[in-house]
Amino acid sequence: MSSRSEILGKIKSLKLEEKPLPETPVFAVSPNLEESFIYSILSNKGEVWTIQELEGKIHSGTFPKVFSALPEFKSFSNQELPADPHDFADLDLAIIRGQFGVAENGAIWLEDVDLGLRAVPFIAEHLAILLDRKQLVGNMHQAYQKVGMTESGFGLFIAGPSKTADIEQSLVIGAHGAKSLLLILT
Amino acid sequence: MSHPVQAAEFLQDAAKSKWHDETLWFVRDKRDKISHTIPEWEQLRELASKIKDNVLGNLDTYLEDFERNASKNGIKVHWAKDAEEHNSIVLSILQEKNCKAIVKSKSILTEECHLNPYLEKSGIEVVDTDLGERIVQFLNQPPSHIVLPAIHLKKGDISKIFHEKLHTEEGNEDPTYLTQAARIHLREKFLGAKVAITGVNFGIAETGEFVVCTNEGNADMGVHLADVHIACMGIEKIIPKREHLSVFLRLLARSATGQSITNYTSHFRSPSAGRETHIILVDNGRTAQLGRETFRNSLKCIRCGACMNTCPIYRRSGGFSYESTVPGPIGSILSPGLDLKKYSTLPFASTLCGSCTDVCPVKINIHEQLYAWRQEITKAQGTSGKSLSMKLGNGIFKSPLAYKISGTLMRAALKTLPDSLIYNPLNSYGKSRDLPELPKESFKDWYKINRG
Ligand code: SF4
Numbered sequence: 101m102s103s104r105s106e107i108l109g110k111i112k113s114l115k116l117e118e119k120p121l122p123e124t125p126v127f128a129v130s131p132n133l134e135e136s137f138i139y140s141i142l143s144n145k146g147e148v149w150t151i152q153e154l155e156g157k158i159h160s161g162t163f164p165k166v167f168s169a170l171p172e173f174k175s176f177s178n179q180e181l182p183a184d185p186h187d188f189a190d191l192d193l194a195i196i197r198g199q200f201g202v203a204e205n206g207a208i209w210l211e212d213v214d215l216g217l218r219a220v221p222f223i224a225e226h227l228a229i230l231l232d233r234k235q236l237v238g239n240m241h242q243a244y245q246k247v248g249m250t251e252s253g254f255g256l257f258i259a260g261p262s263k264t265a266d267i268e269q270s271l272v273i274g275a276h277g278a279k280s281l282l283l284i285l286t
Numbered sequence: 287m288s289h290p291v292q293a294a295e296f297l298q299d300a301a302k303s304k305w306h307d308e309t310l311w312f313v314r315d316k317r318d319k320i321s322h323t324i325p326e327w328e329q330l331r332e333l334a335s336k337i338k339d340n341v342l343g344n345l346d347t348y349l350e351d352f353e354r355n356a357s358k359n360g361i362k363v364h365w366a367k368d369a370e371e372h373n374s375i376v377l378s379i380l381q382e383k384n385c386k387a388i389v390k391s392k393s394i395l396t397e398e399c400h401l402n403p404y405l406e407k408s409g410i411e412v413v414d415t416d417l418g419e420r421i422v423q424f425l426n427q428p429p430s431h432i433v434l435p436a437i438h439l440k441k442g443d444i445s446k447i448f449h450e451k452l453h454t455e456e457g458n459e460d461p462t463y464l465t466q467a468a469r470i471h472l473r474e475k476f477l478g479a480k481v482a483i484t485g486v487n488f489g490i491a492e493t494g495e496f497v498v499c500t501n502e503g504n505a506d507m508g509v510h511l512a513d514v515h516i517a518c519m520g521i522e523k524i525i526p527k528r529e530h531l532s533v534f535l536r537l538l539a540r541s542a543t544g545q546s547i548t549n550y551t552s553h554f555r556s557p558s559a560g561r562e563t564h565i566i567l568v569d570n571g572r573t574a575q576l577g578r579e580t581f582r583n584s585l586k587c588i589r590c591g592a593c594m595n596t597c598p599i600y601r602r603s604g605g606f607s608y609e610s611t612v613p614g615p616i617g618s619i620l621s622p623g624l625d626l627k628k629y630s631t632l633p634f635a636s637t638l639c640g641s642c643t644d645v646c647p648v649k650i651n652i653h654e655q656l657y658a659w660r661q662e663i664t665k666a667q668g669t670s671g672k673s674l675s676m677k678l679g680n681g682i683f684k685s686p687l688a689y690k691i692s693g694t695l696m697r698a699a700l701k702t703l704p705d706s707l708i709y710n711p712l713n714s715y716g717k718s719r720d721l722p723e724l725p726k727e728s729f730k731d732w733y734k735i736n737r738g
Pocket residue numbers: 541586587588589590591592593594616642645646647648649650652
């Protein structure tokens with residue numbers, strides 16, 4: 101007998117009582133979504149920048165290798181999207197646009213179409229995410245309503261930079277992935 | 287070795303064990319603070335528990351749905367009845383790909399299956415990429431906590447092993463410096479691995495996708511650079527619908543570390559073009575636990591670690607004292623199901639104070655199950671609860687060290703427990719009259735000073 105039928109057979113033979121799925125009620129959310137969202141992002145150690153600040157830093161040479169597929173940043177982008185993500189191993193900055201943000205925790209939703217390559221938001225040394233300030237929801241229940249039944253092969257909530265506290269619980273930013281998350285509300 | 291003996295060893299380094307205790311309590315406190323900012327917290331716990339009730343009652347159907355939908359999305363689904371089969375499936379995929387080095391991200395299940403030694407025997411280099419896990423891997427140790435794998439170590443220990451393995455400056459204990467060294471070291475491993483292995487936090491029956499949560503981004507770094515992604519998932523990790531993620535994600539990180547969400551929550555639905563995704567659905571004792579009515583609820587666990595952080599025994603005895611992959615209160619009810627004899631002292635490593643049950647985001651009645659295991663163990667050994675507890679007690683008092691820990695644990699428990707619990711008639715392990723006079727501040731003295 102295959103392990104599949106053995107496992108399923110064992111479960112079926114228990115004839116467990118079926119219990120109904122509960123309905124999730126509607127919960128109140130923050131009356132000021134933008135304020136809560138920014139508070140959450142900052143708690144997660146993200147940073148809130150303006151477009152001008154980002155442009156200034158790019159001009160001054162803080163980020164030598166920049167990739168962006170966004171029309172508004174096309175002129176700053178000096179990298180093409182490679183076929184192989186390994187070629188982005190020394191990428192300094194990626195600029196992408198998020199679909200929406202969640203006020204209660206600062207999470208920003210992204211799908212394949214927003215990333216170009218799935219590795220982009222992780223392999224880049226710094227990550228800037230643009231987000232339309234009208235695209236904010238209150239909590240995760242609303243967030244998944246918005247995600248709906250999307251068929252994107254990959255979906256991702258990013259809520260801050262890569263971080264760890266594995267050495268004596270001291271928070272360190274920049275474990276493996278992006279060392280900063282720069283949020284730009286547009 | 288039994289839990290009390292192991293715990294005694296941990297307590298030998300008093301300063302370190304005090305730090306361990308206080309640090310975990312700090313994490314527990316962060317959990318309290320953030321949960322109090324969510325007015326519907328208790329409703330969320332209730333919802334999560336009910337969703338899991340529904341899952342456990344329909345696990346076969348959900349697994350079949352999951353398999354069908356995942357396959358439709360181009361994910362290859364495997365089934366493993368036990369650890370050995372899980373390991374051999376992983377190995378056969380690696381051999382097929384001619385892969386000699388893999389990166390792995392936090393997966394308690396692969397620890398449970400002892401995947402690393404299995405693969406290493408076949409000449410495969412396994413690199414754990416979670417910083418804490420890499421640290422303990424360098425030291426040839428298992429993780430001592432399911433969320434904070436290196437919580438038993440001080441930065442001096444880490445500095446030393448990094449100096450040896452990564453050639454960092456001798457004596458440099460700065461966490462930022464050490465983390466940066468690990469980043470450079472692991473980056474190379476990420477860039478070189480053809481296959482990445484990850485655990486799974488949630489598998490969604492409705493969509494056939496699975497979700498992995500990390501703060502470091504290590505799971506994604508591995509997966510998106512590798513040609514092949516192998517995900518290992520215990521069959522109890524299934525949830526019915528995508529929308530249910532909202533309930534569990536609101537609870538998970540808040541319960542684990544007191545943060546509102548992990549910085550990365552990745553939903554893997556199908557592989558990107560030209561790549562492969564495999565998922566292994568693992569039983570390894572889970573269907574047996576499902577069949578034990580009293581202990582069934584333990585399968586609701588989402589591995590947040592909150593019950594460990596709050597447990598007066600765990601905090602003071604350290605994760606290794608349990609000698610099981612999942613330590614702490616939940617480990618003490620999962621492990622006896624796997625090997626009753628080996629883990630027979632674990633259900634006694636509790637004051638039955640119920641704090642674990644209070645913090646558990648999926649409302650597992652942990653302390654009641656601990657008590658129920660004590661009864662099972664007693665039955666299995668053909669003796670009454672009291673006398674078994676006495677026997678265990680006698681075991682403790684034979685070794686002076688073990689005795690010391692027992693006393694220390696007692697006093698520790700007394701600091702945090704209300705009278706009703708200290709005098710809980712079920713708690714014969716912690717009853718003062720079962721213990722000789724405590725060395726420093728005896729229970730009687732304490733009681734006089736504090737409650738008399
Ligand atoms: S038993 Fe509950 S509190 Fe403990 S790890 Fe599992 S989900 Fe978290």
